[in-house]
Amino acid sequence: MLTVKQGGIETLVEDWPGRLGFLGKGMAPSGAFDNVGLGYANLLVGNLPGEAALEVTAGFFEAEFNADTVIAVTGTPQPPTINGQPVAMWQSVEVHKGDTIKFSHIGSTGFRWYLGIAGGIDVQPYLGSKSTCIFGNYGGFEGRKLQPGDVLKFGNPSRNLSDLTGRKLKQEFIPEYSREWTLRAIPGPNTCPDYATEEGMEYLFTHSFKVQHTSNRSAYRLEALPDSFFSRADGGVGGSHPSNIIDHGYAMRGALNICGNTPVLLIADGPTLGGYMCALNVINADLWKVGQGTPARDFIKFQLCSQEEAIQARIDQTKLFVEDTVV
Incomplete structure (x- = not known):
């Protein structure tokens, strides 16, 4: 078990791929913001890649272990400490009853850590997922971020703790973190010439957009587009602004919604x-980068991608979370 001493900015129980199949009922998938960080944290402690772990956003989380276990920390390259000593990241580490783990602030790149624990986080799945949706207050640990006094239970490890200790991710598989994140993207469904100009779409795929401070797990807001982006004077029956349309479903996760000029x-x-x-x-294969983008600091740049390339990238990503990547 783990007893929370400080909840930090925002610490959540998240799994992957989250709560699928309920978009039609207005329920977002939730899940880990950075599925690569989560996948490697789980792999190192012997869990399946999608098992629930702790997503620590921006830092200042502190907790005490109430039992011996094995953990792995991935994400922004600012190591937490255990009993005041830095934790080796991207590898499995044995911890003992009474040990205290503490996350301070984020590093020079990245925005989130993932704390994988042997056996995973033992919470009741809701609609097939252990992930937390904080805007709906369901899933995860009581549908909310963690706070002091919370006690989390662990599942059963897949192997003896001694066999899980000291596993390291090979250096070539550790993700590269940046202050400008290139995201491969497919245009549409609302693009040129009906909704945007050719020049506007060219701007979208060549400009570097700063992530705004108002970003969170529901939306990452970027700096505004020029009026020349739009091919219409208004939204017609959809509304007065050219970004307005008649309501339609959004392609979650990863849709670039144009809300006004934002x-x-x-x-x-x-x-x-x-x-x-x-x-x-x-x-899908680049969504993890959004989760490591730091609001008010980092930039996002879009790169044109085909459907075929997107499918292959997703297939390639699923091959990362295997024993061959660990020493």
């Missing part, structure tokens, strides 16, 4: 439908 990436807990145009969709 491009908004709809991610884990985002809305499932609405009345704004969507100009492109970030491919």
